[in-house]
Amino acid sequence: MKKVTINSVAEYAGVSKKTVSRVLNNEPNVSPATREKVLKVFKELDYKPNPIARGLARNKSFIIGCLYDNPSKSYITRVQSGALEACHKFNYNLLIHPCELRGDELIENVDQLLTTSRLDGLVLTPPFSDSQVLIDFLKAQNVPFARVASALQDDTSISVRSNDEQGAYELTEHLISLGHKEIAFIKGHPDHSATEKRFSGYQNALLKHGIEYKEKLVAEGNFSYHSGADSAKEILDLEPMPTAVFASNDYMAAAVLKLATQRRIRVPEDISIAGFDNAPIARHIWPGLTTIAQPVEEMTRQAVEQLILQISDPSTEVYQKVLEAKLITRESTAAK
Amino acid sequence: MKKVTINSVAEYAGVSKKTVSRVLNNEPNVSPATREKVLKVFKELDYKPNPIARGLARNKSFIIGCLYDNPSKSYITRVQSGALEACHKFNYNLLIHPCELRGDELIENVDQLLTTSRLDGLVLTPPFSDSQVLIDFLKAQNVPFARVASALQDDTSISVRSNDEQGAYELTEHLISLGHKEIAFIKGHPDHSATEKRFSGYQNALLKHGIEYKEKLVAEGNFSYHSGADSAKEILDLEPMPTAVFASNDYMAAAVLKLATQRRIRVPEDISIAGFDNAPIARHIWPGLTTIAQPVEEMTRQAVEQLILQISDPSTEVYQKVLEAKLITRESTAAK
DNA sequence: ATGAAGTTTGACACCGGTGTCATAATGTCG
DNA sequence: CGACATTATGACACCGGTGTCAAACTTCAT
CATH class of the missing domain: 1.10.260.40 (lambda repressor-like DNA-binding domains)
Structure with a gap:
């Protein structure tokens, strides 16, 4: 042949x-x-x-890189699926690259990635989409990129996110409307801008409805199931036990649910539990979790699509979009 | 600059x-x-x-492609994580490519992939690792590839799998040893060779222990949570209700658990439930699922490592390996 | 028929590396 | 010290495409 x-x-x-x-x-x-x-x-x-020869001549690879470091597997696959959709639409391919946010190695690591595989652009998912250091580096290197789900303000780079604050506000309001006043909150990973946004949504809803904010009701998490289990222990040990828990994502909410069930605390009769993200697990467990649906695939799809448009025509206007988050009520929350 | x-x-x-x-x-x-x-x-x-120039001169891209079509997100991320580990060890990168097994488009689709991005090799995960058509195509095209978790016999291609049959045998035996005789079984997707293997493991264990095999206890699934929910309905509606359910993966087992809980059937007091894979969900729910741990990352890691070795030296002996699966007992199974 | 403008085509350099082979420099040994 | 093997180096073609530019060919108005 x-x-x-x-x-x-x-x-x-x-x-x-x-x-x-x-x-x-x-x-x-x-x-x-x-x-x-x-x-x-x-x-x-x-x-x-031969795409490689073409790549050499045009200095293009038709490959987009996806940077992530996220404890939630379902989040990652949703991100990938949205990114792939956009890539395939334009005959691009997707290269995945998990790495650690912490440490000086990040820049080095990304640099290495760019060196070993000429990427046409990069999609940054949390927490990278919030990393100013990385953003500055990419700008200096002239590498096109798009940010997903980041609240970091930067008009000069593509950004698609959902309204975390509003989502958290609505969810909290939902709990309040059910009669809850002692609502515990589990925070997410401090490196993610969503963490702060969701927390303010929670606080603002309390404020708006004249409910006192109590620091002892707030536990530190990091979005992982494991951290949720730790926070769950803290919260369920409180005297009196809160009547509702709002975890910053579904994995942590699932951890609370698991511990509650183990302790024969009935959900939602004794305590209501809510999460965030509408991850698959939210409907795979009983009772199903009330949560906020974030359009993760859609965010990433739009981000990558815009990234590719910008690659093919750098004069394209910088796209910045905020998508709506949506309250999904299931069985894990009920009136007090 | x-x-x-x-x-x-x-x-x-x-x-x-x-x-x-x-x-x-x-x-x-x-x-x-x-x-x-x-x-x-x-x-x-x-x-x-410049890797592209080097690629042109040497006709190499230092990119491995990963083909998958699997309903289980956690399976995919585990596969990716193992593949990435091997890739990075040798300074390769990983390009992901989900696609549909069914239809003539598969070959066309893969052909397109190979055309648009010069890959050095391909990792096939189920159900692609079982597709004779695809394997023949890749051989004809001279594209190096490695197969993960496939029971298909082919001495000429790299293959790393785990012992599904033995795992299912052990798990069934575990249920039998707890005194169960009416053990329902939910099959996986017919395109995956693991489906048949797990099923035989189940049947053989029954046979070995002199327990009659009853066809009505077997439900058809396809590894998705949704199919598990359908099968769960079938099984829990049986009269008399079986005392144990063995689902071919953890997602389907989780679906059974959810329905049982909804119906106030106590697990494991009224019915024992077991899964397969040791997916994260197995320990994220209550009661935790008894299951078989498959070394997914390790399988993929080894497969990709061998693939890269073979790429750099085609005379390398074809690697074929069967890893052990391990029984993990949690709270979802108990004596009858 | 003629010139201007537009369309079609190919020669050739170039992208940034690697492979081949000839030549130059160095080392070895009787 | 000369003959020969070994090591170091560079010239040049090549990988398989794309960009530039000039030449050849059309078209059309005058």
């Missing part, structure tokens, strides 16, 4: 390399007859252009 | 391109003095070789 290159096609079709290249790229200024002829040879020889 | 190429380095160091290339690749036949000098210039100019 011989290799079919642009040269063999050109020779076979009796035209120049460049003309073949023109047909390949749908460039104008090729006579219909010639175009037809070349296209026929493509078929006949089953010609596949 | 000017681009630093091998030419500028060569000029700056006062040597030829080729000598720089030699230093870059740690080739012999460079005098220590020259090597030193060039290395210094690398540092000074902060030279980064």
